[in-house]
Amino acid sequence: MSILYDEAQQSIANESRRVLEARVTKDQLLPLLESTGQYHEAFWNTAKEQGWTALAMPEDFDGLALGLVELGLIAHQAGRTLSGAPFLTSSFGAAKAIEIYGSEAQKAKLLPGLASGESIGAVAIASGADALPKQPQLVFADDRIDGMATGVSGGLVADIAIALVQGPDGPALVVASLADVERQAIESFDNSRCVANLRFAAAPADVLGDGEEAHAAALHILALQAVITAHEQTGGAEALMETARDYAVTRRAFGQVIGSFQSVKHRIAELYALVELARANCIHAASREGKDDFITAAAAARLSATEAYDTAARDCIQIHGGIGVTWEAGLHLHMRRARSLAIEQGNALFWEDILVDRLTGEAA
Amino acid sequence: MSHIETYRANAAKWLESVAPTYGKAARRSLSEDEDLALGRRYQNAKFEAGYAGINWPVEYGGQGLSHIEKVTFESEEMKHGFPTGYFGISLGMPVPILMQFGPDQEFAKERVLKALKGEEIWCQLFSEPAGGSDLAGLRTKAEPDGNGWKINGQKLWTSWAQYSDYGVIVVRTDPNVPKHKGLTYFWVDMKAPGVDVRPIKLAGGDSHVNEVFFDDVKISDDHRMSPVGGGFGVAMATLMIERYVATDSAGFGPHLDLFIDLARTTEINGKPLIADGRIRQQIARNYAMRSGLNAITARAMLMMQAGMTPGPEGSLNKLVSVRSRQKLSELAIDLQGSHGFAYDDHAQQKDNWTSSWINAPTGRIAGGADEMLLNTIAEKILGLPQDHRPDKGVAFNQIPA
Numbered sequence: 060m061s062i063l064y065d066e067a068q069q070s071i072a073n074e075s076r077r078v079l080e081a082r083v084t085k086d087q088l089l090p091l092l093e094s095t096g097q098y099h100e101a102f103w104n105t106a107k108e109q110g111w112t113a114l115a116m117p118e119d120f121d122g123l124a125l126g127l128v129e130l131g132l133i134a135h136q137a138g139r140t141l142s143g144a145p146f147l148t149s150s151f152g153a154a155k156a157i158e159i160y161g162s163e164a165q166k167a168k169l170l171p172g173l174a175s176g177e178s179i180g181a182v183a184i185a186s187g188a189d190a191l192p193k194q195p196q197l198v199f200a201d202d203r204i205d206g207m208a209t210g211v212s213g214g215l216v217a218d219i220a221i222a223l224v225q226g227p228d229g230p231a232l233v234v235a236s237l238a239d240v241e242r243q244a245i246e247s248f249d250n251s252r253c254v255a256n257l258r259f260a261a262a263p264a265d266v267l268g269d270g271e272e273a274h275a276a277a278l279h280i281l282a283l284q285a286v287i288t289a290h291e292q293t294g295g296a297e298a299l300m301e302t303a304r305d306y307a308v309t310r311r312a313f314g315q316v317i318g319s320f321q322s323v324k325h326r327i328a329e330l331y332a333l334v335e336l337a338r339a340n341c342i343h344a345a346s347r348e349g350k351d352d353f354i355t356a357a358a359a360a361r362l363s364a365t366e367a368y369d370t371a372a373r374d375c376i377q378i379h380g381g382i383g384v385t386w387e388a389g390l391h392l393h394m395r396r397a398r399s400l401a402i403e404q405g406n407a408l409f410w411e412d413i414l415v416d417r418l419t420g421e422a423a
Numbered sequence: 424m425s426h427i428e429t430y431r432a433n434a435a436k437w438l439e440s441v442a443p444t445y446g447k448a449a450r451r452s453l454s455e456d457e458d459l460a461l462g463r464r465y466q467n468a469k470f471e472a473g474y475a476g477i478n479w480p481v482e483y484g485g486q487g488l489s490h491i492e493k494v495t496f497e498s499e500e501m502k503h504g505f506p507t508g509y510f511g512i513s514l515g516m517p518v519p520i521l522m523q524f525g526p527d528q529e530f531a532k533e534r535v536l537k538a539l540k541g542e543e544i545w546c547q548l549f550s551e552p553a554g555g556s557d558l559a560g561l562r563t564k565a566e567p568d569g570n571g572w573k574i575n576g577q578k579l580w581t582s583w584a585q586y587s588d589y590g591v592i593v594v595r596t597d598p599n600v601p602k603h604k605g606l607t608y609f610w611v612d613m614k615a616p617g618v619d620v621r622p623i624k625l626a627g628g629d630s631h632v633n634e635v636f637f638d639d640v641k642i643s644d645d646h647r648m649s650p651v652g653g654g655f656g657v658a659m660a661t662l663m664i665e666r667y668v669a670t671d672s673a674g675f676g677p678h679l680d681l682f683i684d685l686a687r688t689t690e691i692n693g694k695p696l697i698a699d700g701r702i703r704q705q706i707a708r709n710y711a712m713r714s715g716l717n718a719i720t721a722r723a724m725l726m727m728q729a730g731m732t733p734g735p736e737g738s739l740n741k742l743v744s745v746r747s748r749q750k751l752s753e754l755a756i757d758l759q760g761s762h763g764f765a766y767d768d769h770a771q772q773k774d775n776w777t778s779s780w781i782n783a784p785t786g787r788i789a790g791g792a793d794e795m796l797l798n799t800i801a802e803k804i805l806g807l808p809q810d811h812r813p814d815k816g817v818a819f820n821q822i823p824a
Contacts, residue, residue, distance in 0.1 A: 061721040324801040335736040336715030343718035362711040411707035
């Protein structure tokens with residue numbers, strides 16, 4: 060089964076699109092590529108002002124108690140206009156970990172700040188290339204973390220991080236303040252993601268879940284984030300598909316618009332197929348939160364959205380010809396974003412394995 | 424339980440009850456004639472049980488329900504491998520179009536009832552040697568003959584013409600005007616003198632399509648179903664009538680579970696293929712694609728139930744599912760190594776990879792070739808221009824050969 064968006068959800072989509080299109084331009088985003096650790100403040104201020112940071116948080120902690128469907132709609136629009144910061148997803152993941160696995164005291168302490176957007180969250184589950192390590196590199200003992208978390212999106216400016224750590228009795232999911240943690244900015248092809256290596260040196264942290272639960276909890280958080288990211292990827296792919304279409308109906312060559320050549324029009328029609336499959340998988344996955352097949356649906360959404368965005372980035376630039384590869388045209392903003400979103404929250408290889416494990420009943 | 428869920432549950436129960444008599448297992452070693460006879464009995468059983476003409480008007484013998492019930496029934500029916508193929512075209516397009524455009528409604532009612540009971544079969548005589556995708560370029564002609572018409576020419580790829588009692592046909596009645604404007608739509612008696620049906624054996628060994636020759640076939644003007652010169656419009660209406668059909672994200676090939684079972688039970692270099700990343704990737708990619716199509720279908724059903732028109736993304740199903748089924752079927756044969764040679768031409772493409780593979784090219788061409796589907800998406804949904812068409816606005820008999 061799937062769902063149809065209701066009127067309230069439709070208006071979230073329309074309103075967020077209107078606001079973002081009015082406030083985010085490629086001329087604001089291009090300079091961010093050439094500076095390390097800068098994010099687009101207008102985007103994040105908009106997210107706070109519009110209540111997007113509070114959207115999927117519980118009412119008891121200043122949230123709006125909506126869910127994946129609504130946040131997904133906003134992420135889709137953010138993907139269309141290129142979000143200027145990764146926090147919509149990273150803070151959401153951090154908040155969900157605290158909401159689901161934290162104590163009342165932890166929730167009361169941390170969630171209101173995340174809901175208002177005054178506090179920014181990051182998620183550090185991966186160890187290097189491994190999105191969900193069996194043996195995390197961060198070491199946890201006596202309520203303190205040691206070691207380095209690498210390539211954490213938003214890590215450069217986040218106030219708190221959810222981390223998967225190796226404790227004395229196995230892995231644990233913890234929440235740590237980043238106030239005194241050393242951060243090394245990663246010079247990236249998509250600098251507004253504010254990616255950093257985080258060096259923990261006896262940094263205090265609180266346990267959210269440990270033992271058997273820790274892994275399942277980490278996967279669940281990754282899956283929730285993956286569904287949001289998949290919406291963002293689908294939005295980016297949709298915008299590129301429309302851009303390619305708009306160019307193909309105006310640009311002329313050999314006495315006709317290039318969109319009348321099948322090599323071009325079929326390429327755009329194929330993008331339409333990829334975008335619609337990704338969209339359908341996203342809506343479905345968002346509607347399955349809390350159900351047995353949620354991880355399966357999230358994996359399918361993630362895989363089809365990554366394929367859609369990658370292909371759209373490749374083909375949209377190709378259809379534009381020379382103008383498509385200029386700095387000024389800005390299509391490379393999407394090409395860059397397609398890759399950074401492809402490797403946040405577990406890459407396609409990771410989700411393929413998760414999915415097949417579920418389909419074959421090999422997953423726990 | 425919602426109304427539609429109750430309907431689905433009842434349909435599923437009835438289908439289970441008749442599956443041993445008419446389903447996959449009962450058909451296994453039948454000749455085509457025996458299978459057709461079984462199919463006629465199954466169609467009649469559906470009629471008796473109230474599952475024929477589900478969304479057709481009651482006064483024609485239908486059930487007067489909506490296309491939601493029809494699609495729901497079909498998606499359940501598909502699971503059992505019933506002999507429905509012989510009636511798919513007949514009940515899908517020509518017979519509904521006869522209800523809508525048949526000049527003599529008493530005659531139409533008789534025909535509809537017999538078709539619903541599986542007693543008569545109709546075919547659709549559209550494609551020709553000179554054009555399939557380019558339907559309006561057809562050459563079979565009808566000339567005035569007394570008070571009626573005389574048909575000469577050849578049709579091609581006509582499904583089940585060899586078993587058909589009647590057919591609907593588009594022919595050229597005026598070659599002096601642009602190609603779309605010189606066509607007229609008729610029904611014909613397939614047993615009439617001058618109609619010659621010759622089955623064509625396809626790559627998979629079966630012969631469900633035919634070439635049909637018309638040699639001075641005389642029909643009276645009451646066979647005409649469109650204004651003279653207005654045949655293209657009725658032809659388009661015929662092709663549109665099947666918008667609401669049950670789709671199959673497996674592309675009418677095997678379910679992905681069968682591929683997973685195969686990968687589980689097969690080893691290469693001493694390792695199970697289900698642990699091989701190349702195979703796992705294909706499983707994951709195919710699953711993601713199929714789940715996307717299923718979600719599109721589920722949303723279309725919800726939209727119909729809400730009284731809305733489903734979005735155009737439903738048109739992706741055939742394009743996406745059949746070509747991926749083709750590749751997955753190739754891989755499934757590879758997986759079996761030297762066991763992959765075996766071929767049973769009675770096997771069903773829904774549960775046999777080799778049958779699925781050898782019939783896949785037909786699936787990608789029949790009922791709209793992949794390239795035409797891409798054109799339709801590009802032009803109708805995305806607003807991209809038509810290809811360069813040198814025959815546009817040119818009288819048919821002036822089009823350069």
